Amino acid sequence: MAAPRPPAPRAPTLEQVAEYAGVSRSTVSRVINQVSTVDPELREIVERAIEATGYVPNHAARSLVTRRTDSVALVVSEPADREFAEPFLSRIFTDPYLGRITAGALEVLRPEGIHLVIMPADAPARQQVLRYLRQGHVDGVLLISSHVADPLPQQLCDLGVPAVLSARPGRPLPMSYVDVEQQTGARLAAERFIASGRKHPATVCGPLDTTAGQDRLAGFRSALAVHGYAFVPAEPADFTRAGGERAARALLSAYPETDALFVANDLMAEGALQALRDLDRRIPEDVAVVGFDDSVSALACRPQLTTIRQPIEEMAAEMARLLLARIREPDGRPRSVIFHPELVERGSA
Amino acid sequence: MAAPRPPAPRAPTLEQVAEYAGVSRSTVSRVINQVSTVDPELREIVERAIEATGYVPNHAARSLVTRRTDSVALVVSEPADREFAEPFLSRIFTDPYLGRITAGALEVLRPEGIHLVIMPADAPARQQVLRYLRQGHVDGVLLISSHVADPLPQQLCDLGVPAVLSARPGRPLPMSYVDVEQQTGARLAAERFIASGRKHPATVCGPLDTTAGQDRLAGFRSALAVHGYAFVPAEPADFTRAGGERAARALLSAYPETDALFVANDLMAEGALQALRDLDRRIPEDVAVVGFDDSVSALACRPQLTTIRQPIEEMAAEMARLLLARIREPDGRPRSVIFHPELVERGSA
């Protein structure tokens, strides 16, 4: 808890501006809120008074009566029954995924004058986050949640806080969400391998308790099944670079004949590339690699990563738009917006 | 602007809880604010009433009277007179630096129950940001500003908003800040090169309109001057991966004899490594490379990057602590906390 502001010279109030301008509070309020029924002349006077006094409306007071805060929360959920090397905060804020989400959301929110409060919600903080949301601190929430069993989407739903999800929820929920056609993306990778004559595809898949992890694996497998592959080796990892490296190593050790590797995100693919190099596999000659996301790291590695592009910034922007819509019309029906992934051909496959 | 919340069942108020518990508003308020003078028995009753009604204090109302918001802003400033390939938002949110700052700050803020509003402040948004801060939306600001001529630190100072800077300000200012011994860091790199017998050191330095860029360059040059190097080639770049690649290429083309390269951050170093590889220079045999930061990307490249470590998370945490102190005691004297960099030896030098 912070202490109150100093006995600083209090900021001017509406009342004072009104007095200065020789009008009533209401008139000043009307000018500020762009109500059109104000005499242009009076408006002029009031605007000058505002200028002169350096008046700025008090947010808390306004928010108290309008029940609107003009800010939304970006909640990053994490059920935390998995084990990670890095602490939660470092991990999520170091992952370029979250950065791209933030950038995309802000692209829409900023012009609307809406601000973003960023809230990690790991298990210990879950209650704190729910409390915060109930306090009416924000008008709505952008919820980044990947775990199928994450209780947070349901809780937000129960709470009645306008919210939009970053992916199809684990179980059906009356809540808008944005997603990419995960299975199609995985199929694109599979078909790439088939087209280039690979015989032994395998995958470093995402965590199987996430919808993205599940869908990408299922999509990859079913696309290959069409071409006669009854079994496709898969090794799950945690979407981190180190995890990808480890999983690729494990996969190549168990299935040394592997000549094509679909890695469920670019960060892991970076690690996989490393593992393959350490095992003296040439890329793409010996092993073709396809990632997922098309993040900056796809360009940073050598060979550059062939990957399945999902327009993350665009998706986040859409989340923001859906949220705004929901805030403005809370009873509208929940909408889903599904984006199309596409194969970006670079050097690794 | 968002529309008001639905005609939803209004949340219970203090008054209602009081009625339910059969006490006065004040008593409930005392219980909530942990005032110790409440009879334990009454407190028990009130707590049950809060539980039963599902009461949550209204933030706006509280904030209106306490003049405290329990949230701070993370303002990322950008004077924007430089040209960048990527748009501002994507660039800053993709840079691991900002992620680490966020994580570090939150590490301190979260336990205090203080929330973080994230605000990019490029030139067009500057006024909007200042307005926002004046509205009393936040109790203070963590200001990430690197440009020596950035007007924002001064403006915040004038505004009287408690603020802490992420680096020594361009010109002296009565404001707390956190920094690392930039010149010492650069010296560490220089000495590393000298110790390993390199004869032709050069540097990809940061933008010369940032204190970090200036200081690292100056430190590198003066450390080498001690060993007789009157001239050290330097090519500035913009702290991005692509910038580092370009600059390294330019440097090696102008000074092909270069056998040691100090790169002012790891992101650029990653690019430089790439450029060197493309030029068929072996690392570290032909060219030794030392980066700055010790970010995850230092581990991601091959060879792994020898780099000057600055404890960014720790520094951000300290910023948060300084800010909290300033908020609680606005008249305390501004403090600077300077961290020590250290050389992390890995494969590249």
Next chain:
DNA sequence: ACGAAGCCGGAGAGCGCTCCCCCGCTCAAC
């Protein structure tokens, strides 16, 4: 046993804003 000294709870006054209602003015219509 009586008065002084706590101690705890209640009532009331705002914090700065919005919004509703009403008043007074102007202008057109009858």
Next chain:
DNA sequence: GTTGAGCGGGGGAGCGCTCTCCGGCTTCGT
């Protein structure tokens, strides 16, 4: 000339909370 509609502006009532002040009760000293 009177009425009624229309419109711009003012006043008042809160929004939900904290905090100061005050009064009644207990407790202790003498």
